[in-house]
Amino acid sequence: KAGVTQTPRYLIKTRGQQVTLSCSPISGHRSVSWYQQTPGQGLQFLFEYFSETQRNKGNFPGRFSGRQFSNSRSEMNVSTLELGDSALYLCASSLAGTDNEKLFFGSGTQLSVL
Amino acid sequence: AQSVTQLGSHVSVSEGALVLLRCNYSSSVPPYLFWYVQYPNQGLQLLLKYTSAATLVKGINGFEAEFKKSETSFHLTKPSAHMRDAAEYFCAVSDTTGGFKTIFGAGTRLFVKA
Numbered sequence: 001k002a003g004v005t006q007t008p009r010y011l012i013k014t015r016g017q018q019v020t021l022s023c024s025p026i027s028g029h030r031s032v033s034w035y036q037q038t039p040g041q042g043l044q045f046l047f048e049y050f051s052e053t054q055r056n057k058g059n060f061p062g063r064f065s066g067r068q069f070s071n072s073r074s075e076m077n078v079s080t081l082e083l084g085d086s087a088l089y090l091c092a093s094s095l096a097g098t099d100n101e102k103l104f105f106g107s108g109t110q111l112s113v114l
Numbered sequence: 115a116q117s118v119t120q121l122g123s124h125v126s127v128s129e130g131a132l133v134l135l136r137c138n139y140s141s142s143v144p145p146y147l148f149w150y151v152q153y154p155n156q157g158l159q160l161l162l163k164y165t166s167a168a169t170l171v172k173g174i175n176g177f178e179a180e181f182k183k184s185e186t187s188f189h190l191t192k193p194s195a196h197m198r199d200a201a202e203y204f205c206a207v208s209d210t211t212g213g214f215k216t217i218f219g220a221g222t223r224l225f226v227k228a
Contacts, residue, residue: 004157031214033215033216035218042204042218042219042220042221043204043218043221045215045216045217048213048214048215050214055213055214056213056214056215058215090157090158092157092158092216097214098214099146099208099209099210099214100146100163100165100208102148102160102163103150103158103160103216105150105157105158105159106157107155107156107157108157
């Protein structure tokens, strides 16, 4: 069974641009969560989707958005990029997104904003 | 809301020595607790999880953790460190406030000296 796949692996953008990151969960998993990882802040929760609906959102500005498709694949978008958005963005999937399930993580997308 | 605190951002041990990584949780209800490990340039993977079935939880790679309600702790241990254990370790708790999400501690980087 294939794992969680995130594309692209690396991205370099300049301030003011926008970016879209993609995540394909493990087959059969319907919950997808996104995290931002930085050396100073650790892993910060962005949002969680289940069956195309956003069920939970972290404390990030509206520039960060996401969506989930009917095949459970998910995308996140960051508009008007700032230098502080440079981070590793991790996607994680689980079967149903319940509180005792483990998360399966992708290898992440490393975003650098210049 | 639930949260976890990891004591010590860096821990250094000699190969063959005991590994002890500390985690304290804050939760108003019985928590679901997890330990994840992240190797360089990779996503996170689950080491073990506590779901109240047993207070001593055994995980992969020889790691185990003990849930102590009286101390609100869930420390991770391994009797004998190996070079391949060098990685970053994250304690996490499920938080269902406002919807499902997993909250991660700041992480502890483990160094193993030859």
